[in-house]
Amino acid sequence: MKRQVRRAAALGAVAGMLLVGCASDDASEPTETPTDDDAATASPVAPEVDFDRYAEALVTDRDLMGVANDPPVEGFVDDPVTMYLTLSEFEPTGECAELLDELNSFTAPAVGGVAAKFNRAPAAPTDDTATASPTDDAQNGAAVQTLIFETTERIEPMAIYRDIPNACETLSSDEVEGAEATFTKVPGLDALHLEISDGEEVETLAVGGSSVNATFHFYMTAEQVSMEEAQQMFGAQAEKLQETFKDQDGNATSPAPTEPTETSEATQSSSPETDAS
Numbered sequence: 001m002k003r004q005v006r007r008a009a010a011l012g013a014v015a016g017m018l019l020v021g022c023a024s025d026d027a028s029e030p031t032e033t034p035t036d037d038d039a040a041t042a043s044p045v046a047p048e049v050d051f052d053r054y055a056e057a058l059v060t061d062r063d064l065m066g067v068a069n070d071p072p073v074e075g076f077v078d079d080p081v082t083m084y085l086t087l088s089e090f091e092p093t094g095e096c097a098e099l100l101d102e103l104n105s106f107t108a109p110a111v112g113g114v115a116a117k118f119n120r121a122p123a124a125p126t127d128d129t130a131t132a133s134p135t136d137d138a139q140n141g142a143a144v145q146t147l148i149f150e151t152t153e154r155i156e157p158m159a160i161y162r163d164i165p166n167a168c169e170t171l172s173s174d175e176v177e178g179a180e181a182t183f184t185k186v187p188g189l190d191a192l193h194l195e196i197s198d199g200e201e202v203e204t205l206a207v208g209g210s211s212v213n214a215t216f217h218f219y220m221t222a223e224q225v226s227m228e229e230a231q232q233m234f235g236a237q238a239e240k241l242q243e244t245f246k247d248q249d250g251n252a253t254s255p256a257p258t259e260p261t262e263t264s265e266a267t268q269s270s271s272p273e274t275d276a277s
Helices: 051-055 094-104 134-140 157-168 227-245 262-266
Strands: 012-019 067-077 081-088 110-120 142-151 170-172 180-185 190-197 202-212 216-223
Touching: 012 190, 012 202, 012 216, 051 067, 051 110, 051 142, 081 094, 081 142, 094 157, 142 227, 157 180, 157 190, 157 202, 157 216, 190 227, 202 227, 216 227
Parallel strands: none
Antiparallel strands: 012 081, 067 110, 110 142, 142 216, 170 180, 180 190, 190 202, 202 216
């Protein structure tokens, strides 16, 4: 018999990007909270790595992204990057499993980049949470992480996030009664919105990104955000990346992929809500 749970916390999904190796000890950390006009960055450790340039592409609007962590931005250099998306209590099969395996096995050398973390305000308190501490509030809010990085080769790593929702759609758990994981494509963007429910509680995760000139990339994860919020956040970041790097080729040497990405269409509009799915 399948076991039951009271909270969706027994289920879950984890997505992120790992840096394989250690950033140089010479990379300093900023001490000021970045803004769209003046993003704080780490000092470059080599002439060819300009952290200011990467940080300029970050969307740091507090109303949209939340409150920046301390330090708000951290730089890294010459570290291969890997992406991952794992599910607990679910066993994907077929094309869904193949795409997730492909995502989890991805790795690419990076020239350098910056990482920023934010915490968005949690939902309005209820009777059960009215006495929660500030620490609890921060933990219950939506955690957001954004990476801006430059790869040494021309690739389109975020394209996989438009294929996964169609292949996975809705997964049912063989372990937890009534538990479902529903994948939905964020309209017009290389990102997906994942909703995990045990029939009582719901957890959400948005993940994806975009690329410019197959060289400069952003990758974002956002916990506990609605589809509408995800569309606004990812759309704004895709647009900012395009504005920052559209005229730059970077250090990549291999030929650029010829397949167009859907994010190139999304960044042409300043209103994510109007993007076609």
